[in-house]
Amino acid sequence: MEKLFIYNTLSRTKEEFKAINAPFLGMYVCGPTVYSDVHLGNCRTFMSFDIIYRYLTHIGYKVRYVRNITDAGHLESDGDVGEDKISKKAKLAQLEPMEIVQTYTVGFRDVMNLFNALPPSIEPTATGHIIEQQEIAKQIIANGLAYEHNGTVYFDVDKYAKSNNYTVLTNRKLEELLENTRDLDGQDEKRSRLDFALWIKAKPEHLMKWPSPWGVGFPGWHIECSAMSTKYLGEQFDIHGGGMDLQATHHTNEIAQNIAYCGKSPANYWLHTNMLTVNGQKMSKSLGNSFLPMELFTGNHPLLNKGFTPMAVRFFMMQTHYRSTLDFSNDALEAAEKAFNKLMESYKTLQTLIASGSSSEDVKAIERSCYDAMNDDFNTPVLISKLFDAIRLINSAYDKKSTVTKEDIALLQSIYQHFVFDVMGLKKEEETGKSNTALEQVMNLVLDLRAKAKANKDFATSDEIRNKLTEAHIQVKDGKEGVTWSI
């Protein structure tokens, strides 16, 4: 098996990866909250972990990939301010919370599918694991690290921090955290400002609520992940992932919960993916620069000149390492789209290569460097640069400037299969409209006429046809092997 190095947030260094029970491997990734459309930032995180999942699988691990759906805990109106609005709206066309959940869960899966992300092995929901969450809260109370106050159960951070490193993930000092904590609702119920809720008493207007030993309520924000990761991957597993914004609060509390529950830190390796910016600025609705995936595909957005295919976007994301911020801009997307098309064109060229008896190229070295790139903390930008070495090699062999053997060609095929299709999860875009046979027949007719004009050296006619087609956004390409066209 490949020797793989992964950047572990726990140690802030790249560590050699060792699975607890190879070849089996458990990976948990914090999934989306399904109360609104997935935005691109979410997609980027899940695409990053899709590559990680695919590569781990490729090098021989039997991965159980668990990614939750958060469908409970946040339906409450925004405290005191929002209550009025809610009651006004509630009169007409009130939706069941689970209708919202269903709508956005389906939407999320559809988008991930468009991006060719593999579904996780298990996709558990918070509402499906209320009992498990309560059990964990009970055990933490029994272990003396949580307390109930007026129907709400709080985690006792102070007490926990006396015998554990609460801030393992962030390296922050507890005193400094305390100084910087703001005043929030329910602060007076807590023993310490850092304490967080495992179970929350439901207000009467709260829509999703369940009975519990502490009264009717709903689970806290962090406990679902502790419950579901423990249930499906065990008390200790290999990899836990999520966006960097989850690191300081959600993951910190998750680790504390697990240790308070069973004395074990849940995951050996914590991976965090970086955020997404637009033209150098944070993506946010207030700045008017947030993208929905569909806006990206259709180009229906003020910041875009045109739409981009899901695969072009996927490729674009792969060009940046998962731990760097990814900046969206029209120019960068266009550049990535061209590069992606080149990668796919070269695959076609590869199919036409003719083998020589000897080889002037070292294809094995390219394959090796692809593995080296991925083994170095899943470095897809470097992987892509190595693939472009392969492209140059393919083109030069095609131009008869170099020679490749039958084995080389087979190896190039396998590099494409393994790295481009299996690991990066790229695929050829569907041909535009399968039912376009009518258009095709017309185009054949037109191009046939143009060919005849050219044969008669009637360039005025042939150029006119070409120009008119260009105006209609149809590009004519006079290749060596005949004329092709694209829209």
Add this chain to the structure above:
RNA sequence: GGUCCUGUGGCCGAGUGGUUAGGCUCAGCUCUGCAAAAGCUGCUACUCCAGUUCGAACCUGGACGGGACCUCCA
């Protein structure tokens, strides 16, 4: 305000104490009736200041800029 991350050529974006990242753009060439498309070749950068070093864009310190988190958030 606090903690942490970051600053690379026209643009995007890897990386390393001394040796070409890669893509896009651009220029030249090949091909072409001419274009386009495609291919080839070229374009040598690392915010600023000081230090460590034989040698730093890469290490250290400082300045300035950008970002994340501290509040639901991928």
